[in-house]
Structure formats: structure tokens, C-alpha cells
Amino acid sequence: MxxxxxxxxxxxxxxxxxxxxxxxxxxxxxxxxxxxxxxxxxxxxxxxxxxxxxxxxxxxxxxxxxxxxxxxxxxxxxxxxxxxxxxxxxxxxxxxxxxxxxxxxxxxxxxxxxxxxxxxxxxxxxxxxxxxxxxxxxxxxxxxxxxxxxxxxxxxxxxxxxxxxDIGLAIHPPFLYLGYVGFSMAFSFSVAALSEGRIYAAWARWVRPWVLAAWCFLTIGITLGSYWAYYELGWGGWWFWDPVENASFMPWLAGTALLHSALVMERRQSLVNWTILLGLITFSLSLIGTFIVRSGIITSVHAFASDPSRGVFILALLALAAGGALTIFALRAPGMRQSTPFSPVSRESSLVLNNVILISATAVVMLGTFYPLLVKTVAEERLSVGAPYYNLTFVPMMLVLMAVLVIGPILKWKRDRITEALGKLKGATIITLVCTLVIMAATMGEHIYAALSLGLGIWVILGSFAALSYRIKLFKVSFSRSWEMARTTPRSVYGLFLGHAGMGFMALGITVMTVWQHEELGALKSGGQLDLGSYQVTLDEVKNVPGPNYQAERATFTITSGGETISSVFSERRFYPVRGMQTTEAGIYSNGFVNVYVAIGEQSQAGIAVRAYYHPGAPWIWFGPFIMAIAGFVSLTDRRLRVGAPQRSKTTTGEASLAPAE
Amino acid sequence: MTIRTFIAVQFLISLLVLPVHAIQPDEVLEDPALETRARDLGKVLRCVVCQNQSIDDSNAPLARDLRILVRERIEAGDTDEQALDFIVARYGNFVLLKPPLELSTLLLWFGPLLILMISGSVYWTLIHRKSANDIAAATPTPLSDKEQRDLRDILGKG
Known part of the structure; x- marks a missing residue:
């Protein structure tokens, strides 16, 4: 009952x-x-x-x-x-x-x-x-x-x-949904503003906390999903460019663009229409994500219940929401043009460039995701679009974006000189160049592309700290004065630099992992060893372990380095009798810089099949985005963004402008 | 048969019939140079029953068959291209994670370029229109007759 x-x-x-x-x-x-x-x-x-x-x-x-x-x-x-x-x-x-x-x-x-x-x-x-x-x-x-x-x-x-x-996957959907659904706030505020027919100057200030919170949750959700794929799927991959992953990634990219354009709108009353349009696009992409997963139109591990009638229903919802909103936008937006001038070299301009790159990247991911479907419908041909495609198209865009995100935050609003801005980053830039050259020399010029992207990662991290220390005049004035300035610096500024540094850490992790990972495989009996160079993996024993609702075959390994035992890990293959399904759990040793990853396969006369991976940089692939999410929360605690805090915004409606905060 | 033995039996059966793991030791070629080539090919070939997984990364039996097929072709003396052509001839372009440049993939491969050109030109016009506005802002439009009169009134009163 x-x-x-x-x-x-x-x-x-x-x-x-x-x-x-x-x-x-x-x-x-x-x-x-x-x-x-x-x-x-x-x-x-x-x-x-x-x-x-x-x-x-x-x-x-x-x-x-x-x-x-x-x-x-x-x-x-x-x-x-x-x-x-x-x-x-x-x-x-x-x-x-x-x-x-x-x-x-x-x-x-x-x-x-x-x-x-x-x-x-x-x-x-x-x-x-x-x-x-x-x-x-x-x-x-x-x-x-x-x-x-x-x-x-x-x-x-x-x-x-x-x-x-699995606990990682159990908390993955709530975070993902907090992100997806959180973007509905941007959508509702955008449509509401369009039907009001006018934009309050404080609109961006009301919307930004919601978008920021949603963005943080989505970041965590995607990161959790990626980490889950890493330890659960048993081959050390962490991103497949699977349609469903892309479905969660597109709103993230658009949401990131929205965060930045809302900043311009809040501080400079520019990009008003564009920000509103981004609000509509971001949530529409969230709906498309839901549609892809729920409709089964693109098969995937995630599509646990695919039913065409549901797909049609969601497609109708999507058409209504996105179509309706875009129609209102087309009708109302031209009447709401509002712009404040800025020069090609300015904070605004760099944020516009950020938006241009992020939205282009979103479009590329969308093209890659839906192209197989398009070709299948039009030409009856089946195609796959996998990692090699995105490496050629998406990755270079991200590299350019990283360069922009070093220089952008140091530029002044309205107008600045590029030489002046770069001067503030002189130290960071010189160290970066030296590092890049050293990497190139050390690898004998074999990995030029990797050296460049490592250099960019280093530049992003150092540049963020340089920009922050410039702001508090570190070593320029007395330390106590700097401390005072550090304390009065708004939290959102810390969020900015922390978030950008997180992106740098992620880039370093991805590059190092991609270029220098290697694996060994072999059939091992107890005492058998695989040599990963700096680490050795020795099989101790294999035994059957009963779980609450599964039977596990558990292999215990000792990891040694330079003759010393550093850790013991186990990896499992679990069999779930009710569904007759098998899952794998990888054994992972991590020291924060390097992962040693061990997965097991079939038993045979020669022993048990073992794959051991040396994954340098791997921990940073998730550490970076985690820092980005933390940075978002740090920004959220900024007094200027606090939800419900008394704000001047009530009185500053219409054309009234807010004083630029920095 | 108790539940526990039932589970144990099921478990043993599962070991016989369930999908094997990604690359197995017994698949590896003797010659490291050939094996390296096989691995490189394995990365660009899709396991056709999986989600965007390459055959090297997949546990599916079909991926194993493909891995073995790649190694057979390489051992038979095929170049990388010949081996790929051999497989594409049987499975179609669907097995390639990187689609070839053909009529049907023109939009896929030139799309990103097109997107960049569009967004790039939007960016260009935006920053330039703004600077035009800048000039407009620097030279305000002259006051209309009515405004002149109002101004004189106000000043006269003040």
C-alpha cells in the first residue's frame, strides 16, 4: 500500500x-x-x-x-x-x-x-x-x-x-545529475529574461552561482566516471570517447564557456545575448545527453534501459524546450543588444576567445558523436569515430585554449598591452621554456608534440601562481603587506587561478600517461614476476574468495622497486551468478605521481594471465579535475557570489552598471 | 545441491564460457618488432561489438579473433596497410577508429575546420565591431535642437 x-x-x-x-x-x-x-x-x-x-x-x-x-x-x-x-x-x-x-x-x-x-x-x-x-x-x-x-x-x-x-559508480549519477539539472537554472533564467524582454545588469550575478555549482558537480561526476572506467574495466583506459561520455562532456564544455561569458556580462555588461544563448545551449545539451543515454539510439554500456518510445518522448521534450527557447531568443534577443566596447587585447577579448574555442570544441565533439548516426541514416554506411579522430581535432583546440588561459587572467579589462601582460609572466615563461627545451633534449626530440603540451601544462600552472603572486605583490612589498593583500583578495580570484592550475595538472597527467606508459603481460604462477623497469610485480597467490553476492578469484601481488617491497595489491575477477556476469577489479598502487596497475585474466596451464602497467602521471588525470571542482567551490564561497546574501543588485537594475570589481 | 556449490559450479562454468580478457600472453608474437606493429594496429582497430574500444583493450572474444587475425597477417609478411586493408575488406570501415577520408566522411574531417573558420570569423568581427563602437563612443552625436533648447533652459534656470 x-x-x-x-x-x-x-x-x-x-x-x-x-x-x-x-x-x-x-x-x-x-x-x-x-x-x-x-x-x-x-x-x-x-x-x-x-x-x-x-x-x-x-x-x-x-x-x-x-x-x-x-x-x-x-x-x-x-x-x-x-x-x-x-x-x-x-x-x-x-x-x-x-x-x-x-x-x-x-x-x-x-x-x-x-x-x-x-x-x-x-x-x-x-x-x-x-x-x-x-x-x-x-x-x-x-x-x-x-x-x-x-x-x-x-x-x-x-x-x-x-x-x-561499485561505490564509484553508485555516486557517479547523482553528481552528474546535479550538474545536468543544475544547468536548468541557466535555462530558466535565460528564458525568463527573454520573456521579460529586458536584462537586468545583475542577471549574470544571480545566475553565476547556480551555473558554478552545477559545473562543479558535473566536473566531479565526469571525473568519477572516468576513474571508474580506469579501475573497473581492467585495461587502464580512462576515456573512450564513447557517445555517452561525450554526452556528459558537451554540457561541461558549454557550461565552462557559460561560466566565463557570464563573467564578462557581470563585470562589463557585454556579451549579454551570447550569455543568454549559452544558457539555452548548455541545458539543451544536457537534455541531448539524457536523450542519448535513455533512448538507446546510440548503444552504450550506460544505456541500461533503451526503449524507442521513451526516446521519442524525450526527443519531443527536447524539441519543445530547445525549439521554444530558441524561438523566443530569435524574437526577443535583437531588442536587447547591449555592449560595452573593449579592445582586441583585453580581458574581455580573451574571454571571448575562450568561448569561441570551447564552443568550437563542443561542436567538434558533437560532430564526432553524431556523425556515425548521420552516415548510417543517409548513406547506410557504418562508421566509427574513435580516439584518433579527437586527438587530431579536439586536442589541438585544447592546447590553444591553455595558452589563452595563461594570458587571459593577467590582462586588464577593457584594454591592455600584450607585452605588458607577458612581462608580468616573465619568470614563469622563462622557466617553462627551459623545462620544455630540457624535455625535448632529454627525449632526443622524439616527442616534440608531448614536450609542447607538457610545456603548456607547466606554463598554465606556473602562470597561475605568477599571476596570483603578482596580484599580492609578493616579494615586491614587505611580506606582511603581501599577506594582508592575500587576505583581502576575493575568494573567486583564488578559485580562478586554482581552477586553471588544475587544468594544467590534468594536461601534464594526460600527456605523461599517454606517452610514457608501458605494459607487460605474461602467464604467471605463484612467485612469477613481471618487470616494469622501475617496478616489479610478483604474484603471491591466487585464491577464491566468496563475496556477499559474488564469487571472486583474487590474485595478490607484491610490488617491489629497487629490491624493496613497497606495496601489496590484489586484483579480482568477480562472478555474479544471478546475472551470470563477470566484472574485474584492478589492483592499483599509487604514490601520487605514478600508478602501478595490475589486472588478471584467464587461468591456464602456464598460470594466470596478468597484465601489469606502469602508468606515470595517471593520478593527475583525476587530481587535476578534482582541483578544478574544488576551485569552483572556493569561488562559490566568495561573498560577492553568495546565494541570498544582501546584494546591491536589487537597486542596480536596467541600464545601471555595476562597478567592475577589479 | 546447496546454493554455495551451485554458485561454485556456475563460477567454474563461467571460466570456460565467459569473455576472455584483453590481450592474452599466448597471443603475443615471438618477434618484438612484429608484436609492436601488431599493437600499433590494435590501437586503431575497433572491437566491433564494443563501445569505441580498440581490440587491444577489449575483453570480447571477437576482439581476440581480430587480434589473432592481425598477427597472422603480419607474420604472413603483410605491411601495416595490407593488413588493415585485409580487415577492412571483411568488416568494413566500421572497424577503423579513425575513419578514412572518403566522400561520406568529408564533412567529418573538414567539419572542424569549417567550425573553426566560422567561430574565428565571429571572433574577428566581434573584436573589430567593438573597436568601431569605440570610435563611435569617442565622438558623441551632436545634440538635437530640442536637446539644445532643453539644455539652455536648464542652464538658464540654474
């Missing part, structure tokens, strides 16, 4: 969302305060009902209620509690429920903290959020209802996909 409460709560949330998507908009049109305030109530009500619904489903999963079809299909009573819990969203229906739950959380956050928004804008934002919510709630109720009962209830369920029974 309790499950019906969850179902009913979901229906209530749906009807409420229909009201939310109309009443506040009428209110805003007729300037009726009561109607507008309904949006606030409805948004909070939606959160309450969806939360009830989600809690009910979670309860059903945790207690293995197999009278629910969804639970039967995706859970099993032998699964450990943690995976019975995470199984709630480890399936299509449940993950969509999580999607709308997060949407409702964002919606009610506007309701709670939006007190400083102009009332009509707030009403419109909530109205648009309501529309998005209504679309997805309808999608759940009509095509993907998790509350269907099954009669008679089976004794046990068919288990969560073993690949998803």
Missing part, C-alpha cells in the same frame, strides 16, 4: 508542476502578486511530493520489496545494503526520479533564496522550472513508472547490473 503513496505523491507533483508552469506566468503578465507567489508555494510543494515519492522507492529498494516490478528487475536480496540503496537510481526509472528530485531541489532553492530577485523574474523562472518539471514528470508517469506492481511477486529479484555495484 505504501508504494501507492509514492505513486500518488508523484501524480500530485505532476499536477502541481502543471499549475506551476502556468499560474506564475499569468501572474507575471498581469502583474498579479498573489498569482506570482503561487510559484514559490508550488515549487516547495513539488519538492515535498517528489521527495516523498523518492523516499518510498528507496524504502522499497532497501527492503527488497519485489512486488514492485522495478525493484524485481534491478535488485536482489543478497546484495549488500549499500547497493540495495544505490540501486534506487541504478536503473532507468529510478534515475529519472532522481533527475526530477534534483530539479525540484533547484526549483525550491529559487523559491527560498530568490527573495532578492525582481518578483516578475522570479515568477517566470519558477514557471519555466515548472514546465521542465512537468515534462519530465509526465515522462516518468507515462513511460517509465517505477511504481508498477507485479503479481504474483517473485521470491527474489534479478539484481543490479554488477558493473554498477
Amino acid at each position: 505504501y508504494a501507492e503513496f509514492g505513486h500518488f505523491a508523484l501524480i500530485l507533483a505532476f499536477t502541481l508542476s502543471l499549475a506551476q508552469s502556468s499560474v506564475p506566468l499569468f501572474g507575471a503578465y498581469y502583474r498579479d502578486r498573489k498569482l506570482m507567489e503561487f510559484g514559490t508555494t508550488a515549487a516547495i510543494g513539488q519538492l515535498v511530493f517528489i521527495a516523498i515519492s523518492f523516499a518510498v522507492l528507496t524504502y522499497a529498494y532497501v527492503n527488497s520489496d519485489f512486488s514492485l516490478q522495478n525493484v524485481t528487475e534491478n535488485s536482489n536480496s543478497a546484495m549488500p545494503l549499500i547497493y540495495r540503496f544505490t540501486a534506487t537510481w541504478g536503473n532507468h526509472e529510478g534515475s529519472m526520479l532522481l533527475w526530477v528530485l534534483i530539479l525540484a531541489i533547484f526549483g525550491s532553492a529559487v523559491a527560498f533564496f530568490g527573495g532578492n530577485l525582481p518578483v516578475t523574474l522570479k515568477a517566470r523562472v519558477l514557471g519555466i522550472q515548472g514546465m521542465v518539471g512537468a515534462g519530465f514528470l509526465a515522462f516518468i508517469l507515462f513511460t517509465s513508472n517505477p511504481f508498477w506492481r507485479v503479481f504474483p511477486a517473485p521470491m527474489d529479484g534479478t539484481e543490479l547490473n554488477p558493473m554498477l555495484q
Whole structure:
């Protein structure tokens, strides 16, 4: 009976969302305060009902209620509690429920903290959020209802996909969704601003915290997914350019562009239309991501429930949302042109260049992702677009972007001289050049491309620190004076340089890993050894270990270096009898700079097949993005961005300009 | 049969029938030079039943067959191109992770260039239009007659 409460709560949330998507908009049109305030109530009500619904489903999963079809299909009573819990969203229906739950959380956050928004804008934002919510709630109720009962209830369920029974992957979707759905705020604010027909100068200031938070979560989500692929898939790869990975990467790229263009809009009242358009594009890309994963139009490991009717529904939603929003944009945007002049060498100009590169990169990823589909439809030909394509197209763009992100932050707003800016980076640039030449010499000029990208990575990291120390006049004035300046420097400035440095670390990690990794494989018996040069991997023993709901074959290895034992790792092959599936767990030793990665394969007369990898730089591939996410959170704590903090923005509407903060 | 032995039996069966792991020791060629060539080819060939995984990285039996096929061709004295042609002739362009430049892939390969040209020109016009605005901002439009009159009124009153 309790499950019906969850179902009913979901229906209530749906009807409420229909009201939310109309009443506040009428209110805003007729300037009726009561109607507008309904949006606030409805948004909070939606959160309450969806939360009830989600809690009910979670309860059903945790207690293995197999009278629910969804639970039967995706859970099993032998699964450990943690995976019975995470199984709630480890399936299509449940993950969509999580999607709308997060949407409702964002919606009610506007309701709670939006007190400083102009009332009509707030009403419109909530109205648009309501529309998005209504679309997805309808999608759940009509095509993907998790509350269907099954009669008679089976004794046990068919288990969560073993690949998803992993802590990294269990928390990967919530972070990803916090990102995807968080971008709905940019979308709602953009559409609301367009229907208002005017842009408040403080618009960017209201939107940026939401976009920044969403961006941080998406960064973490993608990083987790990549790390999961690394240790779970058993061959040391960390990015496939798989359509589904690309689906999460495109909103990230566009969202990164949006963060930067919103900065120009906030400080300089430029790029107003462009920023709004980016808000629409970023969320549309999130919807496309959902569409790719859910429709099964492009097959992938992630597409756990692919059903054409669902695909059509989401495609219709996408067409409505993106099409509707772009139409309003086309109608309204020309009337809202607003620009403040800047010279070709200026902070604005570098941020525009950032946007140009990021959006071009997004377009390239999109081209690569959808091209096979296009060719299949038009020419009936099957094609693959893999890593070699992106290495030739996407990677060079990122290298240019890195150069821009060293110079950009040191440029002054409005106009600057390139020689002056480079002068501030003199030290960092000289060290970088020396490092690059040393790398080239040490590798005998064999890896010129790698040396260049390493040089860029070093330049980004050193440049960020140089820019920061220039700002606080380190070593130019007394130390205590510098300390004072460091303390009064806004947090968002730290966020900026930390985030950029994170990108540099990632570039270093990727380059070193790609160029200098190597592997050894062999069939080993106990005591057998593989030599990775600076590390040796010795097989101690192989034994069968029972898990809670699987049987594991576990191989224990000792890792030695220079004759000394430094670590012991184990890798496993797990067999899940319910689904008859096998997964692998790699044994990884890491010292923060180098990973030694050991995976096992088949047993044969010669012994057990072992693949051992030397992965230099690998830890930084995830450390870099992690720093980027941290940097985002550091920026979020900036007083100027704090959600709900008293802001001057209320009074600075219309044409009024905000004082440039730096 | 208890559940535990059932699981154990299933487990043993699984070892016989389940997909093998990525490159196996028994596949490796004796000659390191030939093996290196096989590895390089393995990186650009797609495991046709997987998601954008190369045959070297895949656990699928089909990937293993392809790896062995590549090694057979190389041992038979094929050049890299001949070996690739041999495989493409059987599996189509789908096995190539890097699609060849053909009529059907023109847009794929020149698309990025096109995208860069468009966005580059947008960037160019943007920074130049801005500087034109700059000049416009430096020379304000003269006041209209009405504004002149208003100004005189205000000044007269002040």
C-alpha cells in the first residue's frame, strides 16, 4: 500500500508542476502578486511530493520489496545494503526520479533564496522550472513508472547490473545529475529574461552561482566516471570517447564557456545575448545527453534501459524546450543588444576567445558523436569515430585554449598591452621554456608534440601562481603587506587561478600517461614476476574468495622497486551468478605521481594471465579535475557570489552598471 | 545441491564460457618488432561489438579473433596497410577508429575546420565591431535642437 503513496505523491507533483508552469506566468503578465507567489508555494510543494515519492522507492529498494516490478528487475536480496540503496537510481526509472528530485531541489532553492530577485523574474523562472518539471514528470508517469506492481511477486529479484555495484559508480549519477539539472537554472533564467524582454545588469550575478555549482558537480561526476572506467574495466583506459561520455562532456564544455561569458556580462555588461544563448545551449545539451543515454539510439554500456518510445518522448521534450527557447531568443534577443566596447587585447577579448574555442570544441565533439548516426541514416554506411579522430581535432583546440588561459587572467579589462601582460609572466615563461627545451633534449626530440603540451601544462600552472603572486605583490612589498593583500583578495580570484592550475595538472597527467606508459603481460604462477623497469610485480597467490553476492578469484601481488617491497595489491575477477556476469577489479598502487596497475585474466596451464602497467602521471588525470571542482567551490564561497546574501543588485537594475570589481 | 556449490559450479562454468580478457600472453608474437606493429594496429582497430574500444583493450572474444587475425597477417609478411586493408575488406570501415577520408566522411574531417573558420570569423568581427563602437563612443552625436533648447533652459534656470 505504501508504494501507492509514492505513486500518488508523484501524480500530485505532476499536477502541481502543471499549475506551476502556468499560474506564475499569468501572474507575471498581469502583474498579479498573489498569482506570482503561487510559484514559490508550488515549487516547495513539488519538492515535498517528489521527495516523498523518492523516499518510498528507496524504502522499497532497501527492503527488497519485489512486488514492485522495478525493484524485481534491478535488485536482489543478497546484495549488500549499500547497493540495495544505490540501486534506487541504478536503473532507468529510478534515475529519472532522481533527475526530477534534483530539479525540484533547484526549483525550491529559487523559491527560498530568490527573495532578492525582481518578483516578475522570479515568477517566470519558477514557471519555466515548472514546465521542465512537468515534462519530465509526465515522462516518468507515462513511460517509465517505477511504481508498477507485479503479481504474483517473485521470491527474489534479478539484481543490479554488477558493473554498477561499485561505490564509484553508485555516486557517479547523482553528481552528474546535479550538474545536468543544475544547468536548468541557466535555462530558466535565460528564458525568463527573454520573456521579460529586458536584462537586468545583475542577471549574470544571480545566475553565476547556480551555473558554478552545477559545473562543479558535473566536473566531479565526469571525473568519477572516468576513474571508474580506469579501475573497473581492467585495461587502464580512462576515456573512450564513447557517445555517452561525450554526452556528459558537451554540457561541461558549454557550461565552462557559460561560466566565463557570464563573467564578462557581470563585470562589463557585454556579451549579454551570447550569455543568454549559452544558457539555452548548455541545458539543451544536457537534455541531448539524457536523450542519448535513455533512448538507446546510440548503444552504450550506460544505456541500461533503451526503449524507442521513451526516446521519442524525450526527443519531443527536447524539441519543445530547445525549439521554444530558441524561438523566443530569435524574437526577443535583437531588442536587447547591449555592449560595452573593449579592445582586441583585453580581458574581455580573451574571454571571448575562450568561448569561441570551447564552443568550437563542443561542436567538434558533437560532430564526432553524431556523425556515425548521420552516415548510417543517409548513406547506410557504418562508421566509427574513435580516439584518433579527437586527438587530431579536439586536442589541438585544447592546447590553444591553455595558452589563452595563461594570458587571459593577467590582462586588464577593457584594454591592455600584450607585452605588458607577458612581462608580468616573465619568470614563469622563462622557466617553462627551459623545462620544455630540457624535455625535448632529454627525449632526443622524439616527442616534440608531448614536450609542447607538457610545456603548456607547466606554463598554465606556473602562470597561475605568477599571476596570483603578482596580484599580492609578493616579494615586491614587505611580506606582511603581501599577506594582508592575500587576505583581502576575493575568494573567486583564488578559485580562478586554482581552477586553471588544475587544468594544467590534468594536461601534464594526460600527456605523461599517454606517452610514457608501458605494459607487460605474461602467464604467471605463484612467485612469477613481471618487470616494469622501475617496478616489479610478483604474484603471491591466487585464491577464491566468496563475496556477499559474488564469487571472486583474487590474485595478490607484491610490488617491489629497487629490491624493496613497497606495496601489496590484489586484483579480482568477480562472478555474479544471478546475472551470470563477470566484472574485474584492478589492483592499483599509487604514490601520487605514478600508478602501478595490475589486472588478471584467464587461468591456464602456464598460470594466470596478468597484465601489469606502469602508468606515470595517471593520478593527475583525476587530481587535476578534482582541483578544478574544488576551485569552483572556493569561488562559490566568495561573498560577492553568495546565494541570498544582501546584494546591491536589487537597486542596480536596467541600464545601471555595476562597478567592475577589479 | 546447496546454493554455495551451485554458485561454485556456475563460477567454474563461467571460466570456460565467459569473455576472455584483453590481450592474452599466448597471443603475443615471438618477434618484438612484429608484436609492436601488431599493437600499433590494435590501437586503431575497433572491437566491433564494443563501445569505441580498440581490440587491444577489449575483453570480447571477437576482439581476440581480430587480434589473432592481425598477427597472422603480419607474420604472413603483410605491411601495416595490407593488413588493415585485409580487415577492412571483411568488416568494413566500421572497424577503423579513425575513419578514412572518403566522400561520406568529408564533412567529418573538414567539419572542424569549417567550425573553426566560422567561430574565428565571429571572433574577428566581434573584436573589430567593438573597436568601431569605440570610435563611435569617442565622438558623441551632436545634440538635437530640442536637446539644445532643453539644455539652455536648464542652464538658464540654474
